[in-house]
Amino acid sequence: MRFEAPETVEAAVSLMAGEPGNAQALAGGTDLLVQLKTGRVSPDLIVDLKRIPSMVAITQEDGGFRLGGAVPAADMLEDDALKAAWPGICEAAHLVGSTQVMGRASLAGNLCTSSPAADTVPAMVAASATARIVGPDGSRDLAVEDVPSGVQKNSLKKGEVVESIYLPPRPARSSDAYLRFIPRTEMDIAVVGCGVSITLDEGGIVTDAKVALGAVAITVQVVEAGAKAIIGSKLEDAALDALAAACSAACKPINDKRGTIEFRTDVAGVLAKRAAKIAYDRAAGVTA
Amino acid sequence: MPLDAQHDNHTREFKVVGTRPVRPDGLDKVTGRARYGADMSLPGMIFGEIVRANHAHAKIVKIDTSAAEALSGVHAVVTRADFPAQSDGMVDILDHCMADGEVLYDGHAVAAVAASSKALARKAAALIKVEYEVLPHVTDVDEAAKPGAPLVKQGIESNIVATHEFGHGDVEKGFTEAEVIVERSYTTEATHQGYIEPHACVATLGGDGVADIWCCTQGHFMVRNTCAAIMGMNASQIRVTASEIGGGFGGKTTVYIEPTALALSKKAGRPVKIVMNREDVFRASGPTASSSIDIKIGAKKDGTLVAGQATLRYQGGAWGGSIVDFGAMAAFACYDMPNVKAVGIDVLANRPKLAAYRAPSAPMAAFAVESAVNEMCDELGMDPLDFRLKNCARAGTKSSYGPTYGEIGLEATLEAAKAHPHWSAPLPEGQGRGIACGFWFNFGGQTSSSLNINEDGTVGLSVGTPDIGGSRAAMCQMAAEALGIPYEKVRAIVADTASLGYNDVTDGSRTTFASGLAVINSANQAVERLCERAAQTWDIPAEAVEWKDGAAHPAGANAGNFEPLSLDELAANSGSTGGPISGHCEINADGAGVSFGTHICDAEVDKETGRTTITRYTVIQDAGKAIHPDYVEGQFQGGAVQGIGWALNEEYIYGEDGRLQNAGFLDYRIPVASDLPMIDTQILEIPNPGHPYGVRGVGETPIVPPLAAVAHAITGSCGQRMRAIPMSPPKVLAAIKAAS
Structure with missing residues (x-):
């Protein structure tokens, strides 16, 4: 060698x-x-x-x-x-x-x-x-x-x-967030991962978004339907539920030692909602 | 001279015992100077590599070692044919170390090679070709126990190999008297001790038939005797030195690589080092049993327990000996019940041979019984602490496993729990609070120690029980206490097998109790000799000399008016008063005291993901006497953490193919530090009458209650009763969804 x-x-x-x-x-x-x-x-x-x-x-x-x-x-x-x-x-x-x-x-x-x-x-x-x-x-x-x-x-x-x-560069009032699910707090591997990037207008309405999921298919999944579900919203409950449903629908996971198909599918939706809210608050300047 | 029996340990004031001095092995361990199993090297040493099967069950048709043997730099290749035929009880242990014609678990060793470098040994191992005939396998305990299940090995008729029954009274009659009956089934998966240091050894067996072994083990005398029996050697021909140990928790109470290293060394004529990697440790060292347990308990409406019955099925690998009997004995040990019956069924499965793990077999039984008790409390509408206080075992209770208890501390731990601020703290929204009790027998056993008074007044102490939890510090404290000298004057070592009489393994929470007893006796014998030297100096009878505060004194006015002779003075003069002064003790220690604990756990379940966070945790346990309270607290915390890991995420995951899928710390999920709150501890001291200072063992009991305490807290948080361990997020989420 x-x-x-x-x-x-x-x-x-x-x-x-x-x-x-x-x-x-x-x-x-x-x-x-x-x-x-x-x-x-x-x-x-x-x-x-x-x-x-x-x-x-x-x-x-x-x-x-x-x-x-x-x-x-x-x-x-x-x-x-x-x-x-x-x-x-x-x-x-x-x-x-x-x-x-x-x-x-x-x-x-x-x-x-x-x-x-x-x-x-x-x-x-x-x-x-x-x-x-x-x-x-x-x-x-x-x-x-x-x-x-x-x-x-x-x-x-x-x-x-x-x-x-x-x-790439992006407009003002843009931010992103990533969440993963692990059974522990660190030193672990994602059972589901979700990245969300968001841009808001001055009124706090989502004008652009991109949603991606990890560990739910053999490669990273871009969830366009998820992004569409929140564009035009202020992340009201209905928009978040639609985002979660789109993310769950985009999952093509396997049963393995880290999680079941059902678990990954559910948790993908949960993480997407939570990540979207974090990204939104960051874009709105509510949190860093 | 003062006998410790004259002291009342309830009120005794100690000088050194109970303080928290710096441990003698601390600096070595934090600076990297400590020598662990893999740190020993010898001139001419070569490296062993073990070839392992990737089948759960297979017949070995043929092993072709020719290509490996032909490789330059390869010094020896061994298979089972290179070990002597076995005629005694070690055959199971050797079978587990090296397959005898039949592979019985994924990772079973089939051959080994020794070569001049690790890389070459690995290359040679890959050249060993093994032809298998794959046979049907079974890894699940309930599947294995069914009629018609695949047989775990050839030549047996059933995978059920033993049944053990314990109890008293008439449970059938008891249940007819019960007004409320709770009947539930529980399962637990196998867990590994998860010690940081993988097994490692260096063995050398020369042409003269004399061998030395350096290894990390909880019992080097056990290594000597086991290897001698397997290799057909005399015990005196093998000297074993225990290295520092990076954790054992019961998992280093047997041998996995030492016989193979000896066989390779014998063939190669060179010292051989073998170090297991983590994957091999998971696949081929002993985890716990997995279990399936049925519990039935009956109580009066006022909360009086009238009957309890348990059927426990444990699989502990392909050789039997799942030690389900300990589980059956421990199941109801916390309760005073007129009618109790526990049946333990030992089931074979195509998995590695179980090894001890901290209170072996008790955590699963306690999970089932304590969970059923908590369910009973809900049925009765009774506070779970009050229910336990009403039914707990006390002095004079006939235990579920036979003996009648003497002075025990269970009730005291429950009273302490009730008074603890944790129990009365308001529970934050969304969290649940759980409680559970635990018990362990503890053990004494064969022990030998030696104490030498050096001429400068310091003391050298040799013990034969490897130090897995700070025991050298505790030994020094007990010797210093008995001699009446400062802790700093005593240094303890773990001596090799040629230097002391036989010592049982460091297990059963026995070391501080039994080695401590031997050390105190050794010190007392040295004191006797010191007093004799003083008597000789003063020309008075030895009976007229008493020992106090580290010096010989005339015992009363009649003995004469002499200035006290200190240990320093007597030691300095020892050369001219009769030579070296030592004390020894060889015992089979009786009188170990059982230890009980009560744990309180707060937890919060994320209802959307099923993930559990432990938010607060308190351990209350009877230590008898805490010699070094830091290490007692450390044992309480460590046991609780291992129990929490078992409860939440740790498990052996086998695939359909019978192969272990998570042989590594990434997917075998022990808790990391950030997963846990600081574990709060409360030491109770109800002295064990069987020990001069009142010591009970403390190391094992703390892993017993957490499984049920965590389950109870999860129920409080999310409303679901989890009856299968581990309570991993997918299982908890599925339960939440099924209920909604």
């Missing part, structure tokens, strides 16, 4: 593309190292991305934020502008593992691991985030929801890595 730590994106791509065997990119390594230790993967090449300056930088770009592919959650949580603009994304990042894990784990790594239960993915999808993917054929931007293609499968091609995640 070879370990490389290149200092440019081009060098990383060249290494990844040039390896005839199994090449793995290492951002924070919080999944890869566990898999190595338990013998689930045995790569021929590991390419560490953290020495690449653009991979570990948070920059403001065209009114939005660009987060390098190896920016750890802990850095995000120390960026006041980011936290103010995207509290939902930041709270999702804050749920990834322990304090120690948050010192390493990144949004792009969470996305590329392609677990249906990834916490930051529904939050990024609700935020309409895009992933900038670089590879031997150049660079492309892809909506975050289009990156995972199955359980631990994604649409990255041989030699490609996620260079950054872009969180």
Whole structure:
């Protein structure tokens, strides 16, 4: 097994593309190292991305934020502008593992691991985030929801890595929230996750929304009917009930050790209502 | 000299006992200097890896080890054929460590390899090819007990292997006298002790037939005797040293890897280290039994319990010995009942062999009985504390398992609960409050210790019971108390198997009681010898010398007028007055005192998700005497936390294929610190007459009440009665939805 730590994106791509065997990119390594230790993967090449300056930088770009592919959650949580603009994304990042894990784990790594239960993915999808993917054929931007293609499968091609995640600009009176259900309080994996992003008009009416669910299907689910249910409302009970019903209807879960189909379907609706209310209050300036 | 029997422990004033000094192992543990099982290394050491089956039940058709053996750097490969034929009672233990032609649970070891590096050992293990013939399996206790169920192993006719019955009176007659009867069924899933440190050992067996083992265990003498029997060796040929231990809770009272490490070492001629990973610990070390329990209790309208009956079915893996008898004995131990009968049925299943876990078998039985009692209270419209005060076991009560109780503290814990601010605190909207009692027998057992007075007046203490809960501190305190010297002058170690007589395992909440008794006796023997040296110095009879405040004094005016001789002076002169001064004690300790506890739990259920939050929790327990109150409180808190985990989310989840689905801490959900409020504790001290300072064991009772206390609180919060453990969110939500 070879370990490389290149200092440019081009060098990383060249290494990844040039390896005839199994090449793995290492951002924070919080999944890869566990898999190595338990013998689930045995790569021929590991390419560490953290020495690449653009991979570990948070920059403001065209009114939005660009987060390098190896920016750890802990850095995000120390960026006041980011936290103010995207509290939902930041709270999702804050749920990834322990304090120690948050010192390493990144949004792009969470996305590329392609677990249906990834916490930051529904939050990024609700935020309409895009992933900038670089590879031997150049660079492309892809909506975050289009990156995972199955359980631990994604649409990255041989030699490609996620260079950054872009969180787009949005109007005033916008905010977001992420909630997940776990039986414990931390150090756990989502049984259901829900990200909601909301924009209000001056009168407090929802003018735009995006709702995404995690852990209820093999990939993150965008619930357009849920967003429609609350657009034009002030999150009155009827709108929230319609949001919950739409979210429950969008679930295609399985029975497994973490929860039943019935449980996940019910709780998806409950979390959507609760996350929407939090996002609404944040957008309205009622809470931070 | 003063005998402790002369003291009344109800009123006695102690100098060292009951204080909270810094534990002697603390600095090592917080700085990383402590040596745990995996920290031992030896020259020439190689690494063992165990090959495990991925079937719940299968016949081993063929094992091909040739490719592994051919790999450079591989020093030994063993299968069951490399162990001597077994002729005694260790066969079940060896079978569990290494399959004998038939795989009986997912994760069952079938072969092992030792190589010059961990990576190479893992590579070699993957090269061992095992051909299986898959056989029908059963993992659920009720399924396994049914007629026609798949048989857990070949050569048996039923999965039911034993039945135990306890009780007295006539339950049929009792139920005819009852005015209210509650009859319910309960289930609990298997749980793991969840100790942080996985099993680890280094074993070396040389060409001279002499072996050394370093391992993390609750009983190194047990490791020695078990390995000697399995390997066909004499006990004197194996010396076992216990490492520091990262938790045991009963789970390190047997062997899993030590015989295999010895077999590999014997073949390789090198020391072999084996460290289990977490997945292996879950799959192939012993969890608790899972259980299915039917309870029937009858009472008069005034709340007098007249009859109780329990049928308990426990599965504890593929070898029997689910210790359901302990469950049947403990079920009604908290109650004074004229008619009581408990039947325990031991059922086999294709799961790993059960190991002890903190009050083994009692939490499930208590969950069922205490839940039924709480339901009875609702039927009667009686306060659950008053009902228990009316019916609780007291001194003179004939217990449900036979003996008549002496001085016990159950009633005192109930009175303390009633007086506790928690019980009378207003309950916030949406929360429920639960209560339950618990009992554990406690144990004495074979114990040997040795105490040496050093020439500088300090004391070296050797005990043979591994320290799993701060016992070295407690031993030092008891020695200091008996000798009349400061705590800081005593240092305790856990000595190896060659250095002391036999010691039973650290289990049964026995160590502070039994090792403590041996230490006090050792100290008293040393005091006797110190007094003899003083008598010799003063040229008076030894009977004329008494020991107080750490010095020899003439016993009264007739003995003569001498200045006291302190322990320091007697120690300094010991070389010229007859040589080293020591005390020893070898006993089979009787007189262990049962311990009772009462727990109060507040909980809030999220009615939309079924998730339970424990908002307040109080443990009240009779400790007899708390030698080091910090560690007694720690035991109360730790036991309660493990019980809360069992109640809410911990469980072994087997798939249709009989394979364990959650062999890791991500999906085997023990509580994390932020899940819980600070667990409040109240120590009661009703002295055990069987111990010089009044000690009862405290470690196990606190895991007994939480399952029912939490269930009761959940009922109070959401209105649903949960009769299946764990009360995980999907189950609670389903119950709420079914009711609405």
